Amino acid sequence: MLPVTLETDRLILRQPNMSDFEPLCEMMADEETTRFIGGIQTPPLVWRSLCGIVGHWQLRGYGFFSVIEKSSGIWLGRIGPWYPHGWPQPEVGWSLNRASWRKGYAVEAACATMDWAFDTLGWADTIHLIHADNTPSQGVARKLGSRNSGKEVEAAGFGIMVDVWGQTAADWKENRKALI
Secondary structure, three states, rough: OOOOOEEOOEEEEOOOOOOOOHHHHHHHOOOOHHOOOOOOOOHHHHHHHHHEEEHHHHOOOOOOOEOOOOOOOOOEEEEEEEOOOOOOOOEEEEEEHHHHHOOHHHHHHHHHHHHHHHHHOOOEEEEEEEEOOOOHHHHHHHHHHEEEEEEEEEOOOOEEEEEEEEEHHHHEEEEEEEOO
16 A cells, blocks of 8 residues: 555645554644543553554554644644444544634545545545534534434444544535535
8 A cells, every 4th residue: 555645735644653653642632622532541551543544554454644733844633534343434523622613624634635535546425423522523514514314323343423424526626616
């Protein structure tokens, strides 16, 4: 499998590597940041999660990207396409550290990964699994043009109920124009 790197004006999205472990541990130790993604994780659990993301790339040929701020080289979080066991269908998801919130990074990186998922991976549609109380992530989904389907599912392995948001590739083509 060849390495995949995406770039936006302010970000580099690359496959995860060992250098991501410490900043991922910091992000996953923050109660506010992890509130809607399963809660705080200890370093051994973060290690398993990182290994799962790397393994997802190996098994499916895609997965969460590590988001790096171009100007500083700082790791900001993870965003991208993934489809873990028990998910209703492939998702473009996001989790950024608190220091990078409200800067437009989530929408910027999600746009790049949705372009890649639809154009390169050939997805017909995608979802975002978002907790009903997670209004910031709902805002990101709305900016992307995604809609709440009205369906609620359990996020397999996380023990939380989430709303299913999403859109089709055809919708994305139209919605993407408004974001350029």
